[in-house]
Amino acid sequence: MSPLDLLVAVPLGFMLATLLAGRAARWLILLAVPAMAGLAFWLVLVSPDAAYLIGHWDLPLGILLRPDGVARLMVAATALVIGAVGLHALVDPPEKAGNAAQAETFWPLIYLLWAGANAGFLTTDLFNLYVTLEMVSLAAVALAAMGSLEAALRYFMIALVGSLAYLLGVALLVARYNTVDVTLLSQVAQPDLATMLALGLMTAGLLIKAALFPMHGWLPPAHAAAPAPASALLSAIAVKLGFVILLRLWFEAFPAVTGQPALHVLGGAGALAVIYGSVQAMRQQRLKALVAYSTVAQVGYLFLAFPLVAGAPDPSGAWAGMMMHAVAHMLAKASMFLAAGLMLKAAAGHRIGDLGGLAQAMPMTVTSFGLAAVSLMGLPPSGGFTGKFLLLNAAIAQGAFLYAGVMILGGLLAAVYFFRALSACFGAGPAPREPAIRGVCTAAPLVLAGLAIVIGFAGSALDTLSAIAAPWAAPGVAAP
Amino acid sequence: MTAAFDIILCLLILGTAGIALFVRDALAAIAFFIAFGNLLGLAWLGLDAVNVALAEIALGAGVTGVLLILARARLLALGDDATCADTSAWLRVGALAACGGFVLLLAAAVLSIPPESGLDRAITPLMPALGIENRVTGVLLAFRAYDTLLESFVLLGALVAVWSLAPAGVWPGRPADLGMADGPMRRVAGSFARFLLPVALVMATYLVWAGSDVPGGAFQAGTVLAGGLIVSAIGGAIGLPRSDLPGLRVALVLGPLVFLLIGLAGTGFGGFLVYPEGLAKAAMLSIEYSLFLSIGATLALLVTGPNVIGLADPAGGTERKSDC
Numbered sequence: 001m002s003p004l005d006l007l008v009a010v011p012l013g014f015m016l017a018t019l020l021a022g023r024a025a026r027w028l029i030l031l032a033v034p035a036m037a038g039l040a041f042w043l044v045l046v047s048p049d050a051a052y053l054i055g056h057w058d059l060p061l062g063i064l065l066r067p068d069g070v071a072r073l074m075v076a077a078t079a080l081v082i083g084a085v086g087l088h089a090l091v092d093p094p095e096k097a098g099n100a101a102q103a104e105t106f107w108p109l110i111y112l113l114w115a116g117a118n119a120g121f122l123t124t125d126l127f128n129l130y131v132t133l134e135m136v137s138l139a140a141v142a143l144a145a146m147g148s149l150e151a152a153l154r155y156f157m158i159a160l161v162g163s164l165a166y167l168l169g170v171a172l173l174v175a176r177y178n179t180v181d182v183t184l185l186s187q188v189a190q191p192d193l194a195t196m197l198a199l200g201l202m203t204a205g206l207l208i209k210a211a212l213f214p215m216h217g218w219l220p221p222a223h224a225a226a227p228a229p230a231s232a233l234l235s236a237i238a239v240k241l242g243f244v245i246l247l248r249l250w251f252e253a254f255p256a257v258t259g260q261p262a263l264h265v266l267g268g269a270g271a272l273a274v275i276y277g278s279v280q281a282m283r284q285q286r287l288k289a290l291v292a293y294s295t296v297a298q299v300g301y302l303f304l305a306f307p308l309v310a311g312a313p314d315p316s317g318a319w320a321g322m323m324m325h326a327v328a329h330m331l332a333k334a335s336m337f338l339a340a341g342l343m344l345k346a347a348a349g350h351r352i353g354d355l356g357g358l359a360q361a362m363p364m365t366v367t368s369f370g371l372a373a374v375s376l377m378g379l380p381p382s383g384g385f386t387g388k389f390l391l392l393n394a395a396i397a398q399g400a401f402l403y404a405g406v407m408i409l410g411g412l413l414a415a416v417y418f419f420r421a422l423s424a425c426f427g428a429g430p431a432p433r434e435p436a437i438r439g440v441c442t443a444a445p446l447v448l449a450g451l452a453i454v455i456g457f458a459g460s461a462l463d464t465l466s467a468i469a470a471p472w473a474a475p476g477v478a479a480p
Numbered sequence: 481m482t483a484a485f486d487i488i489l490c491l492l493i494l495g496t497a498g499i500a501l502f503v504r505d506a507l508a509a510i511a512f513f514i515a516f517g518n519l520l521g522l523a524w525l526g527l528d529a530v531n532v533a534l535a536e537i538a539l540g541a542g543v544t545g546v547l548l549i550l551a552r553a554r555l556l557a558l559g560d561d562a563t564c565a566d567t568s569a570w571l572r573v574g575a576l577a578a579c580g581g582f583v584l585l586l587a588a589a590v591l592s593i594p595p596e597s598g599l600d601r602a603i604t605p606l607m608p609a610l611g612i613e614n615r616v617t618g619v620l621l622a623f624r625a626y627d628t629l630l631e632s633f634v635l636l637g638a639l640v641a642v643w644s645l646a647p648a649g650v651w652p653g654r655p656a657d658l659g660m661a662d663g664p665m666r667r668v669a670g671s672f673a674r675f676l677l678p679v680a681l682v683m684a685t686y687l688v689w690a691g692s693d694v695p696g697g698a699f700q701a702g703t704v705l706a707g708g709l710i711v712s713a714i715g716g717a718i719g720l721p722r723s724d725l726p727g728l729r730v731a732l733v734l735g736p737l738v739f740l741l742i743g744l745a746g747t748g749f750g751g752f753l754v755y756p757e758g759l760a761k762a763a764m765l766s767i768e769y770s771l772f773l774s775i776g777a778t779l780a781l782l783v784t785g786p787n788v789i790g791l792a793d794p795a796g797g798t799e800r801k802s803d804c
Binding site for chain 2: 001005015019054056057060062063101102105115128132135149174175178192193198
């Protein structure tokens with residue numbers, strides 16, 4: 001028994017169980033949450049030698065599962081997010097009123113997303129990653145379609161283009177190197193035409209999935225229109241898988257192929273994403289569109305970190321900052337979408353101006369929104385602050401003042417747009433509708449936002465965790 | 481085969497692709513697309529990639545063709561014009577230049593790679609332990625069984641995603657009736673289907689069995705089964721099942737469930753998806769037979785689309801038990 005396969009097999013089993021259980025399917029989340037939380041905890045503590053080849057088929061043919069620092073952090077954060085969102089959805093049904101098809105299919109889809117995300121974080125095989133990307137994209141598109149079919153169709157088309165570009169790159173790599181395992185590729189990769197083209201295609205496809213500016217166009221309409229639990233999962237998890245695969249490609253498989261200029265293209269796009277996403281978020285009139293554009297900005301930081309990690313003499317700080325930022329964004333953004341969904345149920349309308357009086361009517365939910373905003377703005381103490389502080393440190397140490405400036409500016413702009421929403425909540429307004437909301441619904445975003453704050457105090461623990469089997473610690477960590 | 485045959489085949493592929501792109505009538509474009517898919521299948525055969533050829537003809541030409549025809553019929557029913565809209569000449573020229581440039585780059589990259597495959601050398605010594613001859617089945621069900629396991633859930637997830645699109649008020653219900661409206665034609669299609677469905681079942685069962693040693697396997701067999709089911713539904717020989725029918729749910733879940741359980745049972749023999757010694761072939765055949773049923777049912781329901789008829793809706797007709 002190993003948590004590496006159970007973390008995938010158990011949610012898949014739950015997916016089948018929901019399909020057999022019919023209308024009782026939603027109650028299965030009460031079993032799934034403790035089971036998955038336990039498995040994620042086991043994974044965090046498991047020894048690094050727990051890596052193993054599925055079915056004992058050796059590389060280059062087989063598939064290696066490995067509990068490195070990235071996988072530990074992302075699997076644990078995924079369990080927290082889907083667990084909280086699932087309990088929230090159990091009490092506050094995610095579907096459009098009266099749509100029984102959505103009520104029933106929501107559950108198998110989130111288990112598919114859960115299994116796909118975990119499988120993607122744990123594998124080192126680029127083709128296996130393609131399959132997990134399909135699992136996550138399929139579930140994400142269907143969840144987005146529960147809000148707006150048009151936005152979901154656009155997302156579907158562009159996601160398909162991204163998948164095909166990635167798959168073409170995988171095919172080129174198989175032909176060139178006879179392996180698609182990241183740990184093997186790192187030993188044999190050459191900067192020739194086939195490799196460069198493969199890396200370019202895969203990177204372009206994954207940037208679509210990760211919604212990095214200027215390939216973010218599908219994200220704001222899809223995330224803003226989806227039901228709140230679906231938006232939370234899309235922003236927190238679906239875009240992160242693309243980011244993690246890019247980490248595998250750029251820092252593990254092909255550090256010998258990628259040069260400084262290419263890293264700065266990614267970093268530059270990240271910097272533009274921070275500014276563009278923030279400016280767009282400031283201009284939005286609807287609350288969920290504001291939160292969705294904030295995701296565009298926050299994704300930017302993840303890629304702004306690429307040149308900082310690659311350029312640092314000791315990358316441990318920048319690496320930890322990047323991973324801390326990813327985890328903090330998952331927790332805070334899921335919390336914020338859930339809180340926004342509750343606030344909009346009580347508010348008179350979907351515009352920010354309609355939020356008046358909510359601070360008195362639902363103080364706990366507005367508090368969750370505020371705590372999540374603190375982490376997203378990067379105010380201390382929070383996971384967002386620790387992550388951005390580490391990245392800022394790395395930027396200044398390397399003399400990359402442009403990146404440092406963008407990070408500071410992005411934090412200020414985030415303060416502008418989040419305080420606008422928060423101050424509207426405290427303002428006077430029409431009496432909010434009766435918030436018929438039960439305890440779990442209020443607690444889920446509060447717990448997630450609280451965790452986004454608390455991990456700011458656990459900086460050194462997360463730093464140690466993120467460094468396990470990191471590519472810079474021991475280049476080309478061999479298979480067991 | 482001979483160079484002349486290859487050249488003619490390539491010209492036919494390019495020709496049918498070109499016509500499918502440029503012809504104005506949507507139905508004609510679909511017909512040429514199906515012909516294009518079949519010719520592409522022949523090309524794969526010529527390259528000794530029999531499994532790819534089977535998949536290309538069954539899924540690329542067959543199922544996709546049916547989906548396109550159904551999509552056209554639904555567009556026409558909505559009153560939309562089903563011909564291609566005009567795009568600006570500059571856009572076309574730009575797209576042509578971009579695609580042409582990309583194809584050249586891709587060709588240069590592919591030609592720069594030496595054509596011998598080192599994976600063959602890795603696979604050959606491992607095959608005897610499996611007790612089967614077909615290397616593709618070996619890859620799908622043993623060496624890369626984890627990928628296949630996850631793919632079987634992707635297919636099931638695709639059906640769940642299609643189900644999620646049903647409008648409010650038709651759940652549980654059933655998809656739109658595929659049966660032909662014209663009475664005599666429906667009877668012809670129906671009697672053909674009554675003949676075809678058993679043949680498809682026998683052929684699919686054989687394809688799974690044969691898949692151990694020669695090209696074939698669960699995915700191809702599932703497609704054949706789905707084809708039989710769809711033709712039967714068009715001819716009215718079988719009704720479409722309501723989506724919450726317990727028997728249907730079991731049929732859909734069976735393949736992924738058996739695969740997952742055999743995978744987990746492997747932990748007793750050394751790890752996830754480890755087959756016990758001597759029982760590898762039995763394990764793989766059990767997985768393939770259950771997968772084939774689920775794939776057949778899933779593909780057929782993917783073609784029929786989401787529910788549009790509620791159970792209370794008089795248009796839904798009488799409650800009819802399906803043997804799907």
